[in-house]
Amino acid sequence: MKALLHWGFVAAALGYLSYQAPRLVRSADASRIWLVDARWPYVVLAIALGLGAVALYAELHRELLLIGRLRIPLPAVQGITFAQNSITSTVPVVGGAGALAYAITRFRRWGADPALASWAVLLATSLTALWLLVLGAVGLAVADGCLWQRLVSWSP
DSSP: OHHHHHHHHHHHHHHHHHHHHHHHHHHHHHTHHHHHHOOHHHHHHHHHHHHHHHHHHHHHHHHHHHHTTOOOOHHHHHHHHHHHHHHHHHSTTTHHHHHHHHHHHHHHHTTOOHHHHHHHHHHHHHHHHHHHHHHHHHHHHHHHHHHHHHHHHOOO
């Protein structure tokens, strides 16, 4: 029964995708204009930095799990974290909560007890939010200083 339900969902998803395919192709054709004007070295740099940020986030998970005396191989932690990030980005409304639940479940399958898995995922999320807040404040302070210098040196 479970396999039948699974393949029913797969068939429904493929049917919906084939129904939406013409509209998706037209949308891709319309976006080619933007691709011509893209500065490709910056695009490649942005992709590399984005992937590096998620990989560093995975390393944070791995280190927090090591504190709890659980050693998970690096490729496994990287895979879990990249999947977690994908869930957060693509699932509407409940993506963030679903991604946290996914990561906790996967870490538990690798042998973490519920408290350690939850602690590692939630602490990593909290630390990331804290650092983004600090970086945002520093960025605003730098931007404010630059703006202040421009205003002081400006003459009509």
